[in-house]
């Protein structure tokens with residue numbers, strides 16, 4: 006349920022403060038959001054002409070509290086309160102098919118749950134042109150579809166929709182039917198504040214139905230106290246890069262937009278002829294072939310521990326195997342020795358960056374024809390073969406940059422970065438990666454500052 010302070014903050018985000026009020030509160034729970042809006046209204050924050058609040062809640066156990074809370078907040082105000090104990094998705098799809106668009110406002114903290122591909126929800130959503138994978142995106146899309154042009158929605162939802170291929174139709178739906186007016190993030194800008202870990206996974210988004218897209222206000226605060234609240238306005242092209250086929254939403258954090266390189270990062274991995282896969286060696290399935298000490302003829306087996314800021318192999322006294330036997334049974338899991346880029350799938354919370362990438366240099370494995378990559382690694386390759394040294398080194402620099410780290414953090418609060426996440430990122434052209442690679446080859450050692458500096462120089 007939405008904490009009171011967040012609910013009040015969300016209610017205050019509506020920028021149209023007068024006119025009629027027909028409010029939609031889908032998945033109303035105990036009514037925190039409707040109550041916050043009524044409270045703001047009574048406090049003189051809005052000058053709406055009261056009409057109705059429709060609160061949908063599927064869980065009958067919540068209804069008595071929902072009714073009690075909203076009625077109490079309503080007091081003597083002349084507004085119809087309709088508490089509807091039904092499935093919002095079924096109802097909304099029916100309304101949309103009947104071309105009903107009754108609402109001026111929608112405020113929501115929707116349920117989060119995957120929608121299975123073969124479920125009834127998925128099928129009926131498709132009937133109204135909504136292709137989406139989670140209840141939260143379905144609730145937002147349906148609510149948007151039921152708003153009158155020019156009116157507004159405020160929703161608190163997980164950040165995950167900002168990227169990722171599965172949410173592409175949802176992002177496109179938002180862009181087709183609304184303008185993004187404002188996004189609030191829970192991020193600590195200042196070391197004096199600590200961002201709320203749970204809130205950090207979410208954003209509050211304010212959308213306006215069928216109005217032209219203008220600049221976007223991005224605000225941040227570390228938590229619901231809003232003590233360190235600040236906001237900035239950005240041209241839309243800094244939020245969704247023009248021509249980006251994925252329509253990612255890039256939400257600038259830390260007040261800066263210096264790390265945005267629109268136009269120069271419009272390549273997918275397949276555009277640059279590189280693939281990324283999870284390491285194919287699943288150790289517990291191949292126990293009989295694993296070796297703690299490498300013997301001639303074995304293939305080195307690389308675990309995340311071997312790729313710690315730099316490649317260190319073999320590790321003496323390592324608790325896991327350092328090698329895998331080269332046999333007919335293991336051959337298909339091995340890659341020919343060459344240049345690859347490896348990145349751990351999971352980083353610890355303490356780590357500076359979410360991605361720590363390493364160039365895997367074949368000269369470290371003299372006379373060894375094959376390499377094994379364990380399943381906790383992501384490996385960049387080209388058709389299961391190595392890539393050129395320049396590209397490998399350039400890609401390593403790119404993946405280790407603060408730009409990528411910011412991008413990954415914006416998308417998710419998780420410490421896990423899977424091959425799918427890496428596939429959905431944008432990359433520079435091969436020529437730019439080669440420039441980055443040349444720069445890296447000319448130096449033996451370079452730190453974070455140098456990486457970020459060369460990214461600025463080459464990509465700006």
Ligand SMILES: C[S@@+](CC[C@H](N)C(=O)[O-])C[C@H]1O[C@@H](n2cnc3c(N)ncnc32)[C@H](O)[C@@H]1O
Nearest residue numbers: 006007032033034037062063064092093114116
């Ligand atoms: C995350 S809670 C938020 C509750 C409330 N909006 C708040 O902000 O405190 C989501 C609510 O949606 C309700 N819900 C889930 N699926 C629903 C559906 N298909 N139709 C209507 N309500 C639903 C849940 O029972 C739950 O109360």
